[in-house]
Amino acid sequence: MRIPSIPGFDPEAFQKYFKNTGWLMLGKILSLIVGIFIAKFLGPHDFGDLSFATAFTAIIAAVGTLGLDSFIIREILDQPAKRDEILGTAFWMRLVVSIILVPSSVLIYLFFRNLSEQQGTELTLVVTFCASALFFKAFNIIDYYFQSQVRSKFVVQVQNICLIISSLIKISFVLVKLPLVYFAFALVLDGLLLAIGLGIIYHRENLHIRNWKFNDERAKSLLSKSWPLILSAVMVTLYMQIDILMLKYFAGSTEAGIYSAAARISEAWYFIPVAIVTSVFPAIIHARKTDPSRYQKRLQNLYDLLVVISLPVALIISLGADTFIHLLYGDKFLGAGAMLTIHIWSGIFVFLGSASGQYLLAEGFTMISFYRTAIGAIANILLNLWLIPLYGGLGASTATLIAYFVATFSILFYAKTRPQGIMVLKSLFLINIFSIVSTRLKKK
Template structure:
């Protein structure tokens, strides 16, 4: 009994020590703000998005979704893959804040202009009419405001998640209010395209405001002799050498961003070209709900990431591999159970949310919902790739998925319509998440662990050291 009491006291002491640790409290608070914002965003976006879809109907909603997907194919040129790199550099040396943020800001502005120029050429290779192209360019103009996302990078580097949450929640609230007002006032489709631009504008204003607020808070904590130092609200410094250095690091990420966007959005673009706008509306409605009902799983994987990385550091191979199998098994079976449940209620769920105008979305949804299992298995696999220094293989596997997705869409959309696009998504996700693990000797071991995890007894396991 004394031994048990002693261990209990030690455990309580460790827990108290952890909870009162400054670093833990800082990162826990940061994560809590971001998670709360994620839950709020998912709920509001789902509610307003469904309302917009019901108001517009399949054809107009399809045109709006197509325009957004078409623009998304080129947004990698606007972001330039800078986000993670700038965060990394800010963490290394905050004294370069204005130089890094200002350079990244102007690079993103240039990238946004490049997107508009590329789109001006790209639309000539589509069957779009003038009205559809107008929607495309209205939505594309919102990429200019993405330049202000450099402030988000600063918040990430300084672990100021509350400001990210505040800015995003403000933009979401005002943007959603505008969309509701448009519905109630029977606004035309182009007004909803302009609402996308308004979302970007409000988010930019929010970032600028909270950036200034954070700097004022920081200044108030500084020594009195530098409290009067000037802080620019919008960092506009541009340094050519810094720009070259950032782009040198980011170009692989630009390519990766392009591939990912093709992988994620090409299906809706191809459906529009092959079947028309109404088919895109039916498909987009199904996909949005399919992704929305799984919103907690990315949060789960991100929260599991540190424990996953620690598992790979364990010297005992048996324990390490056991934990990896548990990670895979947990994600796979939780996703499978949830997918089956959603599949069972899919008819009622789609009709309840969208109404009978979107009844064709039901069969698409029933297929697409199972792609989420593979997407999240792929997410766990990405952790393994990154931990072992195989990030370059992540790009190649995504590239394979994008190419396969295009080929399958060409074949299956012609034969099966929109359900064919959903099947193409599932098959391409399966290739990326599972098949690619066995195509390289470097990753085959991880593939074997995944296969073994499928037969691993599923139960609630408390990780213990042997």
């Protein structure tokens, strides 16, 4: 893979990142393929119900993380001798919250179902199974332990093994033509398999879950530090998932299923900006300490690179959206092509948002980062309230595109970050690219 040469971009770091996470990327591709296979079998209506249930429980699950992810890693690095206490406290905190959230999720769903006078025992069971999968997420703290030891490859291997087993189970469900509820039950199996796999690799390191201890003082300390991140996680998930919920409510399951099919394709490549930003940012942060002007130049180069990558992809997918949908899903998801034509352009702002988000963290503007996410979530909800009743999935696609745009460029509202917002805006309109091309043409 040939990588563009720009100042501050380290091709070796980029290729190393891809090598280290190659199996993870293959896992994402396999997950996408199996998802398409399931969608074609279920059809728009049932796929819409499954997408609704997973989106609904994802928002609830955001609370269950307790914002502890980064704190667990930091605590273990700071106090390695207290490993069992840190992991045990975090585990029991998450487990208790999950036990509360599972029935709460079902009760909240039933409340809104009755409020909207909708019926459907099967969907209630689907939501119950999707919510039950939250119970096993408490075991994800083992992943954070391995991250703290810079040994995530073990977790990735387990994830891929579990994904292969899960994929075979789901494909077998399709082949024997089982109903929707079995695919929701498969999500519970996914959680169980991963929990077992994480437990096995933890014990292979001669470590034992039975040694974990709960400490109430540490629990209070962790919660006092992490509560803003809980709110942030909920906002991020709302930002990403609310469109499915609102489509289900205003336009029905079929429209939600068609939209979900388009969104899966549109969002399939969102790992790319993460890979690029991860490889580039160490050099950018180094420049921040040694040469402020070079720091700004490298940021501008990064924004330019992300637009140069994302813009052609958005253009190609947009022009061939109907063909892509037909090839992947067949004729069952008519209408998804038009939604994809709009939704795919959101990727440009996801790319730019990934880079500018890292800038905000590097500068310590964590509250501005939170406000930006909140602005995006609120914009998405308000736009969906307006556009979905009028245009269905097309309205949701438009709302998502505008919300991502608003969130990305909300940094223009703050004096501290306005110069950075202007830099992002210049990249969006290819001002620097045109300037470089023009200069080179004049030299010729």
